[in-house]
Amino acid sequence: xxxxxxxxxxxxxxxxxxxxxxxxxxxxxxxxxxxxxxxxxxxxxxxxxxxxxxxxxxxxxxxxxxxxxxxxxxxxxxxxxxxxxxxxxxxxxxxxxxxxxxxxxxxxxxxxxxxxxxxxxxxxxxxxxxxxxxxxxxxxxxxxxxxxxxxxxxxxxxxxxxxxxxxxxxxxxxxxxxxxxxxxxxxxxxxxxxxxxxxxxxxxxxxxxxxxxxxxxxxxxxxxxxxxxxxxxxxxxxxxxxxxxxxxxxxxxxxxxxxxxxxxxxxxxxxxxxxxxxxxxxxxxxxxxxxxxxxxxxxxxxxxxxxxxxxxxxxxxxxxxxxxxxxxxxxxxxxxxxxxxxxxxxxxxxxxxxxxxxxxxxxxxxxxxxxxxxxxxxxxxxxxxxxxxxxx
Numbered sequence: 001x002x003x004x005x006x007x008x009x010x011x012x013x014x015x016x017x018x019x020x021x022x023x024x025x026x027x028x029x030x031x032x033x034x035x036x037x038x039x040x041x042x043x044x045x046x047x048x049x050x051x052x053x054x055x056x057x058x059x060x061x062x063x064x065x066x067x068x069x070x071x072x073x074x075x076x077x078x079x080x081x082x083x084x085x086x087x088x089x090x091x092x093x094x095x096x097x098x099x100x101x102x103x104x105x106x107x108x109x110x111x112x113x114x115x116x117x118x119x120x121x122x123x124x125x126x127x128x129x130x131x132x133x134x135x136x137x138x139x140x141x142x143x144x145x146x147x148x149x150x151x152x153x154x155x156x157x158x159x160x161x162x163x164x165x166x167x168x169x170x171x172x173x174x175x176x177x178x179x180x181x182x183x184x185x186x187x188x189x190x191x192x193x194x195x196x197x198x199x200x201x202x203x204x205x206x207x208x209x210x211x212x213x214x215x216x217x218x219x220x221x222x223x224x225x226x227x228x229x230x231x232x233x234x235x236x237x238x239x240x241x242x243x244x245x246x247x248x249x250x251x252x253x254x255x256x257x258x259x260x261x262x263x264x265x266x267x268x269x270x271x272x273x274x275x276x277x278x279x280x281x282x283x284x285x286x287x288x289x290x291x292x293x294x295x296x297x298x299x300x301x302x303x304x305x306x307x308x309x310x311x312x313x314x315x316x317x318x319x320x321x322x323x324x325x326x327x328x329x330x331x332x333x334x335x336x337x338x339x340x341x342x343x344x345x346x347x348x349x350x351x352x353x354x355x356x357x358x359x360x361x362x363x364x365x366x367x368x369x370x371x372x373x374x375x376x377x378x379x380x381x382x383x384x385x386x387x388x389x390x391x392x
Contacts, residue, residue, distance in 0.1 A: 007118035008054035016342035024118030052098035054090040117186030143187040155183035169211035247301035326364040
């Protein structure tokens with residue numbers, strides 16, 4: 001079996017993270033979500049992996065290379081073009097269109113292929129799924145999950161008959177139009193014949209175009225509802241919930257990095273914690289070279305990225321701070337994700353730092369900005385002392 005990881009999308013629903021990161025590079029426990037997928041494929045003996053890339057493609061390619069460090073082979077198919085002035089322009093051609101381009105270039109899909117979206121954490125038994133796929137004589141298989149009815153509009157909905165054969169596929173229908181609450185997880189198993197059905201040279205999507213075509217033609221197209229963990233990073237609120245689940249130990253085989261210095265508190269290298277008046281309630285991960293001043297309060301599940309600085313009196317509650325975040329004195333961050341100049345709350349509402357009435361956080365590397373208030377205060381104190389000496 002071969003594998004295809006879909007990684008060309010811009011990830012607009014997980015902004016601001018995807019302003020600087022392609023969606024598959026969003027970190028979980030300090031490691032890109034796509035790295036977990038590659039490791040999972042290797043664990044099940046899948047070592048030939050193609051990845052379609054477009055938006056910020058170089059960040060994926062530079063991190064994964066050709067796959068040697070993972071014990072696999074990875075190839076890339078870039079979707080876009082270069083302008084006369086040298087600017088690289090991403091231009092995705094649809095999930096199915098990307099597969100067709102790969103096939104026409106070098107004929108990669110000559111065997112059964114597992115197709116995965118690059119933005120979800122899974123522990124699916126791939127071998128068991130493949131056995132059922134072959135037992136049914138399927139041309140294409142979709143791995144499904146049951147979700148609450150009010151969630152169906154975010155997914156592709158799968159309608160099946162009693163044998164599990166897919167009779168209809170609805171791409172993100174409204175709750176009132178949905179004919180099922182079983183949805184596609186973005187995990188598919190394809191035989192090479194499926195690729196032949198994809199038109200050449202046009203943008204073509206798996207969910208909205210290829211799957212309805214398979215259903216309409218009555219081809220051997222099946223659903224599998226298997227028990228497995230599927231943690232989808234579709235939105236910023238999803239990302240927050242996934243990290244909460246990971247830190248609380250709800251996800252098998254996901255281990256918090258670092259050294260556990262107290263029950264539920266892990267740290268990276270060379271952290272500096274002033275425990276005077278400081279409270280840390282796990283689970284909390286504190287990255288390398290993080291400084292936590294006296295009188296701070298941190299409540300988990302919380303992730304504090306490396307190089308960050310929690311100032312005196314600050315509170316960080318069930319939050320995710322990306323690297324080099326300086327939380328200022330007496331500021332409270334509650335169920336918040338902070339990424340560079342942006343914050344996102346639990347509901348997914350994004351704000352730029354400039355929208356706050358006062359400064360809440362800064363870049364911990366910017367000593368000039370973060371230290372100016374303290375320096376100004378010190379200068380005022382020294383001036384007052386000097387005046388007292390002169391008057392005396």
